[in-house]
Amino acid sequence: MAVPAAPAAPCPPANPESGPAAAAGLHAALSDWFEETARDLPWRSSGCSAWGVLVSEVMLQQTPVVRVLPVWEEWLRRWPAPADLARESPGEAVRSWGRLGYPRRALRLHAAAVAVVERHAGAVPGNYAELIELPGVGSYTAAAVAAFAFGRRETVVDTNIRRVHARLVTGAALPAPALTAAEMRLAAQLLPEDDAGSVRWNAAVMELGALVCTARAPRCGDCPVRDACAWREAGEPPPTYTPKGQAWHGTDRQVRGAVLAVLRLAESPVPVELLERAPADLGLEPGPGPGPEGISVPLAALHRLDPGPEQLARAVSGLLADGLVEEHAGGLRLPA
């Protein structure tokens, strides 16, 4: 299907399959599908706090649901409210972030908790304008929290929604590499008028993208709106571009990750010498040595990477600059 023309637009061809009526059909179809198919995720439960929703949204940035679940449970058990996390050191947030990846998110979530305490008396704000002022909260997360935690009518656009719209409405296999203004307009046009309906629609389209209209092998046979799908109607044309993959092996990122893995487990500052090729005579391998115990495994992993001194220095200085690591007592540790 296509979309109702914007009033001022230079007169796109009128499409009988488009318009509010068609949109209403999609709303109903996806709403039904969502009700019977949606996953039972803890941050969707009615009892979940806005804080719980915020934490989930940040953790879910570029990280799959299954990996987030256990960490989210642990965070909410330990820190049921923003003030609880705000009392902790930033390093504790980074440590308990575990291996979710992109650990700066942990730092920002901690900073967001502090900001919520300072600026909002400890209560997560409910409107987009205030949410987006929080560290680590961008346009997607602000809209998602306002919608899912506060029932507001927001134009939520994440990678799932972008892909569903690209196929269902635009007829393309994949959305453009970067979010465009046209996509935002489209998403706004498709949004149901009422608050409750809009929230359900946002969640349903997202869920459809996650479970059915997936990037790799879409399960079109299970799709509740396949008969309205422009991509299917067009014969499922292939993507017009190939996404460029991110390099990993041998990169600074890999070294940063390995260094941070060591520091997460360390109970005392780790001398930089230990991060460099550790001679066995430093006493780390077999027994307890002069250094902190319990970090031998991630340390071995780091050594296996064998970053050059310059790369290690680059990685460490990056971590220092980001505030993920600090110097203390002649070594490195997570920020206290």
Added chain:
DNA sequence: CAATCGTGGGG
């Protein structure tokens, strides 16, 4: 605006 920033599971 393009580059940067982790991690692990599935195709």
Added chain:
DNA sequence: TCCCCAAGATT
């Protein structure tokens, strides 16, 4: 095995 990519944000 290798490659793709998952509820993005920031500079």
